[in-house]
Each structure stands twice: as structure tokens, then as C-alpha cells.
Amino acid sequence: MNSKFHYGTDHLSIGICLDIAAGKTKGVINADAEKAILASWREVEKIVHAQKPVYGINTGFGPLCDTRISEADTSLLQSNILKSHSVGVGNPIPQEIAKLMLITKVQALAQGYSGIAPATLQRVIWHIDNDIIPVVPEKGSVGASGDLAPLSHLFLPLIGLGFVFENGIKLPAGDVLKKHNLQPLILGPKEGLALINGTQFILAFAIKAVQRLDEALNRADLIGAMSLEGLMGSARPFDARIHALRPFKGTRYVADRLFTLLDGSEINSSHANCDRVQDPYSLRCMPQVHGASRNAWLHLKELTEIELNSVTDNPVIFNADDTISGGNFHGQPLALPLDYATVAAAELGNIADRRCYLMSEGRYGLPKLLTLDAGLNSGLMIPQYTTAALVTENKSLCFPASADSVPTSLGQEDHVSMGSVSGRKLHQVIDNLEYIQAIELLYATQAMDFRRPLKSTLVIEALHEKVRQHVPHILDDRIFSEDISNLHQLITDGSFLATAGDAAIKNNIKLSHDEFGIY
Template sequence: MHNSFFYGTDHLTSGICLAIAAGQTKGQVSPEAAANIQSSWEEVQKIVRSQKPVYGVNTGFGPLCDTHISEKDTSLLQSNILKSHSVGVGKPIPLEIAKIMMITKVQALAKGFSGIAPQTLTRIIWHIDNDIIPFVPEKGSVGASGDLAPLSHLFLPLIGLGEVFIHGEKVSAAKMLEQYHLKPIVLGPKEGLALINGTQFILAFAVKAVQRLNDALDLADLSGAMSLEGLTGSTRPFDERLHNLRPYKGTKLVAHRLSAILEGSAIGTSHINCSRVQDPYSIRCMPQVHGASRNAWLHLKELTEIELNSVTDNPVIFSAEDTISGGNFHGQPLAMVLDYATVAAAELGNIADRRCYLMNEGKYDLPKLLIADAGLNSGLMIPQYTTAALVTENKTLCFPASADSVPTSLGQEDHVSMGSISGRKLHMVIDNLEFIQAIELLYAAQAIEFRRPLKSTPVIEACHDLIRKHVPYIKEDRLFADDINQLHHLITNGSLLQTANETAIANHINLFNDDDFRIY
């Protein structure tokens, strides 16, 4: 983990971005980046004095790109764009996402191609460092021409408008400035456009998804391994030789992890000579299914990292004489991979639901509905209804937002990415997936009880012990919603994966055979 990060010159990853957002890493502008920022700002001043028409500097925006703006009005133009484009609606996005938006915007502006004033960048970094996070509504971006509405809301406080959260309390930006003895910034030419042109809304959701989906993938392997033990499944399908014959990176990693987690299990060796020829797909094909989702995650991580180190402004200022009005703000590269990742996340839920159903059937010496006294007790009949509902809800969220486009800006912006919706939908699917995985853990922990006195491996036993501290063995019907919520908390607070990883390290179990799958 880096203790410091230099915006504009250092290479930003999802992990470093999250560490800055968490206050674990300090972001600052290097002398080299500061010189580039100052130079770019000076080039914009030259453009204004020359009166050479450059989009967004001395012209109107969108379909008004042919409207000339006088030199004296270039500053007013920039504050007007923040006001007029702040049209987001809906609930506020999570504060962490808004903070990541600021971090990623600083990284892009600090490259020195946007004409931002040094003092404006310094103020944004002040917001990050002091955890004073603007209110940003969740809806209103079409993901091209930049994430205009959410970025406008994000930077309204710079000019004394909008609202911010201070220690969780929402206050007006004007009150915040007064409280901290600050003055609103007077935006110079190009600055308003530089602030709102970019993909930082989409990108922030992608950065957080890299982390959340990675955790969900790790948990899928762990809960799948626990389910396999409860079902007395075979580890033979995870043999490295088999997966070298079809060497997808994700598949090989999952096979390796499952083998590592399950090696040496007394439950596993107890049925090594049984008559069962092969397991159902939801057990046997975990490397192929979980692995396909891991491949999708790897693609998401790769493209997110490219975007984290890109300039997504428009126009791009190379010099006063050399500016390019292009389309780096278009969100399609991230929109498509976010939609792909949404399918990947949903599939983890699909296969987990199948394992829950399998454990309920009363096969492989397990009692029907995983309870000894079924009939008087319904046992774990109904939690699988919840997984079925969540799986289906996730399927409805898998329609790719990037497949749609609605023309905007009087046809000037006639193809848009809708990547903002792709990013939000992915997190909705992961929200549901975490509950599905909680329910699978409920089933798997109960199924393992029927293999006693045999023990599983150190990792699985440590996780089983943690589960049992919060969710007792099921002897009779009770309020299972409480159990599900307890397990969901163990997932979302990271304690279950932490227990698994710490146990693996303590027992010299290597869960990774490819560093590509780490986020830092």
C-alpha cells in the first residue's frame, strides 16, 4: 500500500484510489504535474486573448458551439454551465462514490491538458482531504459529453452553490464556506467545462465495483467449497492438469483456490471410494462458471485502470495553437465492460441458488430441507425462495444499458453510452448477490453439521466457527431472516473473508497463483 500518491504523474489503480478515499493514502500534486497544470492554464489564457474560436473556451456548449462568447464573458460562461447542467434527480449517491469521483477528476485534470487553474485543483483536493463531500443525485447522466449532471452537482460547492455532507450532515455549500472561512472560486475560461466533461461518475462506480465484485468472487469460491463439503462433492474436477487443457486465467485460478481450500479435508477423504460418478454442474463446474466471472472481472479491472489514468476532457489543450475537440468523454468503453460485469455478478448468484436447491433436496445423506424433523418444521425450505427471487431480479437487471442510445443536445450528441446506468445496475446486482451468498452460507454451514464428527479443512472450519458464533445450528424453525441478515453482515463487513485469508496464511495455504487478480 502506498502512503502517498502524486496526482497526474503516478499510476492510479482501483486499490490506490480506494485507499485515498479511505484516508489511508495521501494524494498530492507533484512539482512536475504542477508545472503541467500551470502551463495548460496559461495556454487557455492565450486562447482567450487571441479570440481564436475554441469550443467551450469562447463558444457556447453543445448545439451552441458556433455561438461566440466575448472575452469579458468567458468566466461567467463557466459558472453558468455548472448551474444549468445541475439537473440530476433521485437519491444521493454513496459518499464514497462521490469522493472517488473527485479523486479521479483530480487525476485527470492533473495530467495538464484541461486548462484548469491550480487554485481550483487545490480546492478540490481540500474537499478530499477534509472529507467534505458534495451532494450528487444518482440519476441524470447519459454517459457521453461526460457525466454532465452528476459532475455539475459535484462541483457546485466550488462556486458556493449546492450542498455538501460534513461528517454525514448535509449543509449548504454557502454555510460550509462560511464555516471554514473560504470564498467561492471564480472560475476562469474553460474551467467549468473541464470540471464536468469526463467519465468520473461511471468511473467511480467501476472503481468500487472492482473491489465489491472481487470480494463476491472470493466469497463464491469459499461458499461453493463449503457447499461442496456439505454435499460430499469431489475435488477431482479441480485437478490442475484438466484446466491446463483449457487454460482460461479465471478458470485456472478458481480451480487452484478450490483445491487449496479443500486439500486435506477429512470429510473429503471419507467418501473417496464412493459410487458417485460425478457431481451436478453447480458443484463440478465451479471453475468454469466462477472462472468466467473472474475473466469478466479481470477485463473490468483492466479497462478501469486505463480510464483512471486517462484524460477524458474536451477539448484537449496541447497548446494555444493546438487544441482538439474529440470524444474522450464518451463512456462506451466502460459502459460495455460494466454491463459484462453485471452478467458476471448475476451468474455467481445463479449457480449459488442451484447449490442451495441441491442441498435442500435430501440427497447425498442429507435430510430433506436440512432439518432432522421435517414436517413439523419447514426447515430451510423458504430461504431458497428468496434466492430464486433475487436471481430473477438480477436477470431483469442484466439488460445492457450500453445497447441503448437516445440522442441529446438537439442531435449534436447523437450517440450516448448510458454507462452511468450500467454502473448503477452493476451495484444493484451485487447488492442482491451478497444476500444470495448469505443464504448459501446458511445452507452450507447447516449441511456440514450432518458430516460430523468429521472435520473439513482449516479455512472452512474457521469460517464455519465464525458463522456459528452468529448463527446457531438449526434444530427447529425460527426467524431465518435474522440469520440471513447476520450472515449478510459478516459478508459486507469483510470479517468472513478476513477469517478465511488469515487462516490460509497461518496454514501456509496459497489462495493465489496469479497476481493479475489483485486490485492494488
């Protein structure tokens, strides 16, 4: 671990956030941030001693905002809110997502507008640095007034309650603190509210979705190019001149990638003068379809990075005489792009399924169902059933959660974002997309085999060879779920993209662009 990130003063990117979670970068609080944190904490103390009513410091919460709390009870109020708001249900979220929640919460609080104690933030950083990750149930947030339930569970361990994962084992938080000779914290005024107000549950799912969808988009172009080679499609629709006439960023980027991937292919040049006028849309319109999904990804990335460096607390403490109860905790700014990105991810699956179907039809010189002995063998008939099932499941997940709102808190919170649902649904769609892409890769590699002895380009041939190291050419029927599982592992463990990247670097081929990166 060589690099350091300064919470509260440095700009946090998606890539840096993921690096902190992976232990590649260490997040610390420098002197400037500590000064701002301490100043805000002291302003809250002034509010308590002056007995001026300020929401969540010396009043109740939600519809109890008019109920005054005595100075003596302001600390008890903060521990009570963690306990009473811990109402999450369902399976625990992935540990990486919970760790991203911790990281993004420190970044928000370290800016010095929340009245958090420096010692409390250091304890949160201890959890991050030691990979002792709170157990957070997946359901229960409506995405406004903060992700209250999941954030409450996230910070129960600070007061010795709840559960944590240590070395992957779920343990009572109090026992783990004792083992490390740590005492539960006694929260000061405003601290409990500062910890649970915010969008960090939504944000953590958005961060991970940006990474996963970025990888899926890169694979879509690579696998799509392999499918096009298998189907002897044309690279002419990727000519930069036509995309300059309709210059969407994502479309131009995908067209350039596809043109580069196919430039110099023996397969492609072998049918340059054929009488096929134009290809089906799933081949010809890859720049437009993959590119539209890239535009959605770019929008999500830009908004996620704004949220990464925002203060989403309430009330915001400027000083003891200037506190504002606003709505920075409302998840709508991320809920909408998360829903949009869900559709974008689903569309990558839809067009991939169409290419699988196209390769099974027995057109363009390919054998029906990509087998030479159809009848006795079903060949690749049924894997496309699985892609059909998965794309339909994805369609059912595309209803925007942000289009709904259920009033809560006795009507005080009368419009909520449901962005937490948006974030979780997006990952479900990406889960399905990864299997769809594995199946398209099975089809594309098999289709390319029937074009031998002609070869494609260096990058595509490297990918074909990588696949054949894990899944042999199909001669007779076998249990294809095993092939699908092997290819799913290949694309989700990073090996597939790494192979493409290595081949591109080795041959001085540029396949990426900074604008579409996460750092």
C-alpha cells in the same frame, strides 16, 4: 497516513484510489504536475486574448457551439454551465462514490491538458482531504459528453452552490465554505467545462464495483467449497491437469483455489471410493462458472485502470494553437465491460441458488430441507425462495444499458453510452448477490453439521466456526431472516474473508494471486 500519491504524474491503481478515499494515502500535486497544470492554464488565457474560437472557451456548449462568447463573459460562461447542467434527480449517490469522483477528476485534470487553474484543483483536494463531500443525485447522466449532470452537482460547491456532506450531515455548500473561512471560486475560461467533461461518475462506480465483485468472487469459491463439503461432492474436477487443457485464466485460478481449499479434508476423503460417478454442474463446474466471472472481472479491472489514468476532457489543450475537440469523454469503453460484469455477478448468484436448492432436496445423505424433523418444521425450505426471487431480479437487471442510445443536445450528441446506468445496475446486482451468498452460507454450514464428526480443512473449518459464532445450528424453525441478516453483515463487513485469510496465512496456504488483486 504515511504514503503519498502524486496526482497527474504517478500511476493510479484501483487500490490506491480506494486508499485515498479511505484516508490511508494522501494525494498531492508535486512540482512537475503543477508546472504542467500552470502551463495549460496559461495556454487557455492566450486563446481568450487571441479571440480564436475554441469550443467551450469562447463559444457556447453542445448545439450552441457556433455561438461566440465575448472575452468579458468567458468566466460567467463557466459558472453558468455548472448551474444549467445541474439537473440530476433521485437519491444522493454514496459519499464514497462521490469522493472517488473527486479523486479521479483531480488525476485527469492534473495531467495538464485541460486548462484548469492550480487554485481550483487545490480546492477540490481540500474537499477530499477534509472529507467534505458534494451531494450528487444518482440519475441524469447519459454517459457521453461526460457525466455532465452528476459532475455539475459535484462541483457546484466550488462556486458556493449546491450541498455537501460534512460529518454525514447534508448542508448548504456556501455555509460550509463560510465556516471554514473560504470564499467561492470565480472560475476562469474553460474551467467549468473541464470540471464537468469526463467519465468520473461511471469510473467511480466501476472502481467500487471492481472491489465489491472481487470480494464476491472470493466468497463464491469459499462458500462453494463449503457447500461441496456439505453435499459430499468430489474435488477431482478441480485437478489442474484438466484445466491445463482449457487454460482460461479465471478457470485455472478458481480450480487451484478449490483444490487447495479441499486438500486434506476428512469429509472429502471419506467418500473417495463411492459409486457416485459425477456431481451436478453447480458443484462440478465451479471453476468454469466462477472462473468465467473472474475473467469478466479481470477485463473490467484492466479497463478501469486505463480510464483511471486517462484524460477524458474536451477539448484537449496541447497549446494555444493546437486544441482538439474529440470524444475522450464518451463512456462506451467502460459501459460495455460494466454490462458484461453485471452478467458475471448475476451468474455467481444463479449457481449459488442452484446449490441451495441441491442442499434442500434430501440427497446425498442430507435430511430433506436440512432439518431432522421436517413436517412440523419447514426447515430451510423458504430461504431458497428468496434466492430465487433475487436471481430473477438480477436477470431483469442484466439487459445491457449500453445497447441503447437516445440522442441528446439537439442531435449534436447523437450517440451516448448510458454507462452511468450500467454502473448503477451492476451495484444493484451485487447488492442482491451478497444476500444470495449469505443464504448459501446458511445452507452450507447447516449441511456440514450433518457430516460430523468428520472435519474439513483448516480454512473451511475456521469459516464454519466463524459462522457458528453468529448463527447457531438449526434444530427447530425460527425467524430465518435474522440469520440471513447476521450472515449478510458477516460477509459485507469483511469478517468472513478476513477469517479465511488469517487461517490461510497461519497454515501457509496460498489462496490469492497478484493478477487478481486490485493494487
